[in-house]
Amino acid sequence: MVRRPLTNPRKEASQERSRATVDALVEATARILVSEGFDKASTNRIAEVAGVSVGSLYQYFPSKEALVAAVSERHRQEIMRLVRGELAKVASQPIEQGVRTLVAVAIKSHRIDPKLHRVLAEQIPRVGRLEKVETFNGGNYDLFRTYLEEHRDELCVDSLELAAFVCVTSIEALTHTAVLHRPKMLCGETAEALIDDATRLVVGYLKGCELR
Amino acid sequence: MVRRPLTNPRKEASQERSRATVDALVEATARILVSEGFDKASTNRIAEVAGVSVGSLYQYFPSKEALVAAVSERHRQEIMRLVRGELAKVASQPIEQGVRTLVAVAIKSHRIDPKLHRVLAEQIPRVGRLEKVETFNGGNYDLFRTYLEEHRDELCVDSLELAAFVCVTSIEALTHTAVLHRPKMLCGETAEALIDDATRLVVGYLKGCELR
DNA sequence: ATTAAAAGCGAGCAATCGCTCACATTATAG
DNA sequence: CTATAATGTGAGCGATTGCTCGCTTTTAAT
Secondary structure, eight states, X not given: OOOOSSSSOOOOOOSHHHHHHHHHHHHHHHHHHHHHOSTTOOHHHHHHHHTSOHHHHHHHOSSHHHHHHHHHHHHHHHHHHHHHHHHHHHTTSOHXXXXXXXXXXXXXXXXXXXXXXXXXXXXXXXXXXXXGXXXXXXXXXXXXXXXXXXXXGGOOOSOHHHHHHHHHXXXXXXXXXXXXXXXXXXXXXXXXXXXXXXXXXXHHHHHOXXXX | OOOOSSSSOOOOOOSHXXXXXXXXXXXXXXXXXXXXXXXXXXXXXXXXXXXXXHHHHHHHOSSHHHHHHHHHHHHHHHHHHHHHHHHHHHTTSOHHHHHHHHHHHHHHHTTSSHXXXXXXXXXXXXXXXXXXXXXXXXXXXXXXXXXXXXXXGGOOOSOHHHHHHHHHHHHHHXXXXXXXXXXXXXXXHHHHHHHHHHHHHHHHHHHOOSOO
């Protein structure tokens, strides 16, 4: 059996020209996802918008899924960069203030590219290699867990593992749902009310021992 | 301009035979969604599995979307029926016990048909007439809000509206994520720990005044 | 028995999709 | 300059999709 010479191999971009092509493709995919939706993001259309040929597209991305995954990954990393930075700042602050900052940054992270965030959350079928796109929190659990460990003495919970899950999941859900489905909730003083309550929810849980 | 005689009109099933056809179609759609995924759920395949012809399918459902929407709606109503029933039982119980029961029922509701629930949550592109599928909580906010109103004196929150949002969103996210992405968390005593913590999270928020 | 409406059928059309491949162009090395 | 690799091209294939329409069968009413 003979290996086909050089047909399939999806290459890694090495020269500068090809790097630009790859960037254009990812960027075009993101733009189409936002402006036309997932259905309309066909490989032909992506290539057209990117200003390259379909052939070139398939030199760097083995499938349409791979392109969407690249867009999703880029977005996830932007969010992680923001969260990581903010978490470093509040590392030494007490729980009360730290959590409040994190709630604020959670909202902020949903505003990096809200339209893309929405499409990624609502229109992408999590299947095949898109299965692990899941939530954008993968690494956030560990980050927050580490933060909690450094404040162990302030806390009143049995398991930091479980606590991190409860806090991150709740904050993510509250901010995600608010931004996507309750836009009014983030206008004017209502936004403050949400941040207040979300903070109280989480801090009360982390510090309150009186119950059980 | 002449109206086409009887071509498009997607009819409401009136005779008994056609009712069976409609049921078979919805059931087939659900089965395919679960066993083969959204992509494979083509109208031709749905009709084949249902044991009817594509023509019959289009007599009752104007599009593939409509079929998926019907499946989603059926699932949503099953959940609502469960929640509504349980909420009636705890209506007169104190917050502490009521919330605990509701957390339990939230988990239970995710187990009505977990595989279908997962497909509906992860693979269905929320677009067109599927846009309002959203979460399965639409009516739950109001239900829970009513419950809170009847226990106003036990609570320590500014806005019941906001409180209902915070509680329902958190409980839904915690149970949803646990069932779908943390199956181990619901085995043995870990399940109790999650229920304990989720309850403490919500109750502490609803009753705790000491903070701010 | 006659008739008309209701329900069911399925071959097949038009459109689209993801993707390939034979070829052209551009860059790099000797 | 020449050779070779890297990069880019786009017509178009094969498969699939959502859906239509002319037709048959079943049911209910007269």
